[in-house]
Amino acid sequence: MLISQYLHHFKLCSKHPSPQTARALHARLFKLGLSHSQLLLNCLLDAYGKCGHLQDALNMFDQMPHRDLISWASFLTALNQANRPRQALSAFPTMLVLDALRPDNFVLTCLVRACAGSCELRMGKQVHAQFLLSRFNDDDIVKSSLVDMYAKCGVPNDARAVFDSISVKNSISWTAVISGFARTGLKSKALELSQAAPVRNLFSWTALISGFVQSGNNIDAVHLFIEMRREGIDIVDPLVLSSIVGSCANLALLELGRQVHANVIALGYNSCLFIANALVDMYAKCSDIISANGIFSRMQLRDVVSWTSLLIGFAQHGRAKEALALFDEMVSEGIKPNEVTFIGLIYACSHAGLVDRGRDLFKSMTEEFGIKPSLQHYTCFLDLMSRSGHLDEAERVIHDMPFQADEPMWAALLSACKQHGKTKMAIRISDRILDSRPEDPSTFILLSNIYAAAGLWDSVAKVRKLMTAMEVRKKPGFSRIDIGKENQVFYAGETNHPMKDEILVLLKELESEMRRRGYVPDTRGVLHDMEQQEKERLLFWHSERLAVAYGLIKTVPGSVIRIVKNLRVCVDCHTVLKFVSDIVKREIVVRDATRYHHFKDGTCSCNDFW
DNA sequence: CTAGGGTTAG
Structure with missing residues (x-):
């Protein structure tokens, strides 16, 4: 073959990545004594890089007798x-x-x-x-x-x-600058620029939409996507779809997610790895873990993200066994887990009380898979140890790890001390937290409860004072319920909803039935200093209860009620929802700030860990 | 022969 023919082969190799052909050509080059052609070597280097065979590219680069600027550019690329x-x-x-x-x-x-x-x-x-x-x-x-x-x-x-x-701006430079403003959350600047751009093509739409998703403007992203569809932009590249599926996941918009999924199928992108991964995550985050599993099992090609997405989905939905089984299957298929996979695994163990398995996994993370644990890993691990009552080991984790423990970490340990009745340890840790100036409202509640339980009223007063000084206030809680295409948002304490009276009647009825079954309001989660009755009244108007009552009134008997909440569910609401699921014989699924609760027949999938 | 924008899991 002539050099030009080899060149042609290499070009094909770069365009349609195939490591086999690259390696074969490499071998032929040496056999035919052409290995001194700088041009061919550079080409080959480029081909290895483009095929994703980094190691081959690196080896080759190291062994090249002469390296020019082109070799360097290919290597860096x-x-x-x-x-x-x-x-x-x-x-x-x-x-x-x-x-x-x-x-x-x-x-x-x-x-x-x-x-x-x-x-x-x-x-x-x-x-x-x-x-x-x-x-x-x-x-x-x-x-x-x-x-x-x-x-x-x-x-x-x-x-x-x-x-x-x-001097000559093209679509690439426009896209780069639009994306820059969109991703830093400068919404109007980004929109202004995109209006000014000479061409509005799929790329500029994608830059805008993805930028908005990245900066957390999920709702704007969704509206823009709908506008883009209306303008009839041809989706010749699926990347914008994975962005928008991501925003459906973030907003827990199951209905829209399903519609986008239908679009994905219609456009022929359902075998695209990025999209399928995003869909698995979306269904899991919309609390439809069954569909997430369905997408996953139909995938022809799966990477570590696919496995990890479903694994974390299972873990957050309280299905630890499935999560762990998935991990074993993943490893036996030769997929190497990464740092995110281990977050999901330890989390799963933590919420199912699988201490030994979790300890083994944490060990194997470094020893077998060579992954250095991050602060987040240590936090998960500490959570596992402390929830299961291994408090001394948990505290040792804090002392032995190469990071400074942060407030959530100490708070996790503290709440476990309380759970397991370790009063002395709890007070020691509380004093330590109080000295280091906590910021999170939930930490203050925890501290105040612990001091109050121990009768340390001076310390309770100190917590209160600090709280007022720092103007600690809980974020307003809200819950959303989607019924078909309509969705309703309820705020805690809301009293001007058009259906307020009906909701009130239903909640009162449910409460008296719950009390008959032994329900006692748990007011420990109430931050304010007030009378017991007042505290109970506050709990009564928590947003998830309003949303559930509304759902019970408006939906077909037997259907699942899905609620999305911005904060974590409080202890009392958790108990209430368990009772309600049993009284009305309905499955209630709540996505809170960190995980999912499937309430059914009086129990919750989280096993009361959250 | 080498270069630029938009992409999924915590």
């Missing part, structure tokens, strides 16, 4: 594509020193992209300075990537400044 931007940045000095090369526009672009990928703003500015001093300082492509870098580092105004200096 391979690292960027493999999501290892820091490695790209740390390799760069070698180019200057060992290979005595000055970066060209291609290499500069790679470096900027590496800074963007690792959020290295300082380094990014240095590269920017190098670029301005170089003879390539007119290059619009480098400028485009600088726009993206500043956008990703959260400084959209700097992105804008570079954008303004681009």
Whole structure:
């Protein structure tokens, strides 16, 4: 074969990644003595990178007798594509020193992209300075990537400044700057720019919508998506769909999620990995774990994200056994778990009281899978130990870990002390927390309850004083219920709802039946200093109860009632919902701020751990 | 032969 034919092969290789062909060509190159052709070697390096065979690319790069700027650009691109931007940045000095090369526009672009990928703003500015001093300082492509870098580092105004200096703006530079404003939450600026853009194509819509999802403007993202569909934009690329499925998940909009799913099928993207993963997560977050499982089991191709999404779904829905079984299956299929997988696993063990399994998993995380535990892992692990009553071991976790324990971590330990009646330890830890100036309202409630139970009224007063001084106030709680296309939001204590009277009557009826069955209101969760009766009245108007009552009035008997809540369910509401599910023989599913509760026949899927 | 925008799990 002629060199040109090899070239053609390599190009095909890069376009349609196939590691087999790349390796075979590599071997042929050596056999035929063509391994000194710089052009072919660079091509091959590029092909390995594009096939995702990073290790082959790295080996080859290390062994190349001569490396030019093209080799460097291909090498840096391979690292960027493999999501290892820091490695790209740390390799760069070698180019200057060992290979005595000055970066060209291609290499500069790679470096900027590496800074963007690792959020290295300082380094990014240095590269920017190098670029301005170089003879390539007119290059619009480098400028485009600088726009993206500043956008990703959260400084959209700097992105804008570079954008303004681009002489010929194209759809890529417009997209980068729009996305920068959208993702930092500067909504009107982003919209303004997208109006000003000469072309509104799928990419600019995607930048806007994804940016909004990333900055938490899920509702705006949904509206924009609907507008985009109305404008008849052809969805020739599925990425916007995974974004919007994500916002359905964040908002727990099951109905819209189903519609988008139908769109996905109609557009022929249901075998796309990103989309399928997003769908698994969406159904799980909309508390329809059955459908999540269904999507997962029909997937032809699954990666670690697919497995982890479902695993965490099972864990949060209180199905620890399924989560653990999924993990075993995953490992036996040769999928390597990552740090997120272990969060889900330890969480699952923690909520099912599987101490030994959790301890083994935590150990195997480092020893078998080489993953260094983060603070979040330690928090999960501490939760497992303390919930199950291994309080000394839990406290040892805090002392032995390489992180400073934060307020939620101490609070988790403290609440377990209380649960297990370890008064002395509880007071010791409370004093410690109080000294370190807590901020979370729920911590104050916990502290005050503990001191009150021990009769330490001086300390109770101290907590109260600190609380007032810091103006600690609970966020207003609200609950949403979706009935068909209509949805209703209820706020705690709401008294001006049009159906207030009917709701009140029903709640009163339910309460007297509950009291007959032994219900006693648990007012420990009430922050305010007031009479018992007043506290009970406050609980009576908690938003989830209003939403459930409304649901009972408005829905067909026997159907599942789904509630989405912004805060965690309080102890008393949890008890109430268990009673109600039994009295009215209805399944009630509540998604709270951290997990899911399936109330049925008087019990909850969370096993009263939340 | 090498470079730029939009993507899923906690």
